[in-house]
């Protein structure tokens with residue numbers, strides 16, 4: 355599902371953010387990406403949806419050759435991925451329903467499918483009753499639920515999340531992780547960068563640790579493994 359070979363990323367500033375990274379992630383896996391600040395986690399995540407391109411190496415994501423694909427193919431890659439950020443990134447002047455529906459409008463999904471699919475994912479994240487609210491009327495945890503609903507409404511092959519609980523308190527973070535667990539149980543691959551030691555230690559999923567742009571540990575049923 356994800357195949358990285360000798361991926362290097364050097365930014366224009368000269369910083370080497372990824373240094374010969376090799377990773378294979380299979381369908382249905384749940385993978386945490388951990389590492390100190392500046393280790394290269396976000397850069398790793400951004401490669402997957404082609405927000406950044408590697409300087410060298412081979413990268414396949416869900417059958418797409420991310421490095422060599424034509425620009426016009428990029429939307430086809432991205433519609434197979436659901437991406438979630440620490441800061442939610444909702445559209446402030448759209449309601450909960452409209453924020454989620456917008457992801458379907460972008461791919462020109464049929465209207466009748468839209469109503470059903472949006473209601474269904476709002477059920478998954480427990481927000482059906484708030485469908486008319488605007489983001490400013492929601493708590494941080496609720497906003498992140500909307501972002502998750504938006505990410506999964508088109509039934510992506512892979513959900514990619516960069517610090518999705520970074521702005522949330524521990525109880526709310528666990529509620530969010532329960533949603534990710536359910537999405538993963540339904541067969542969706544999840545790749546998540548996180549600093550949340552308690553979550554990584556408790557969930558016992560695959561852990562890929564990055565240090566100075568290099569993978570220093572890749573462990574099934576791993577723990578966080580770093581001092582805070």
Ligand SMILES: Nc1ncnc2c1ncn2[C@@H]1O[C@H](COP(=O)(O)OP(=O)(O)OP(=O)(O)O)[C@@H](O)[C@H]1O
Pocket residue numbers: 365366367369370371389390391392393394395396397398
């Ligand atoms: N757009 C950019 N231009 C130049 N350097 C960058 C850019 N983005 C990241 N970097 C540098 O690349 C390195 C890796 O950054 P990255 O954001 O991937 O780390 P991270 O592990 O996600 O850190 P954090 O946990 O703080 O988010 C850092 O040295 C960072 O300063």
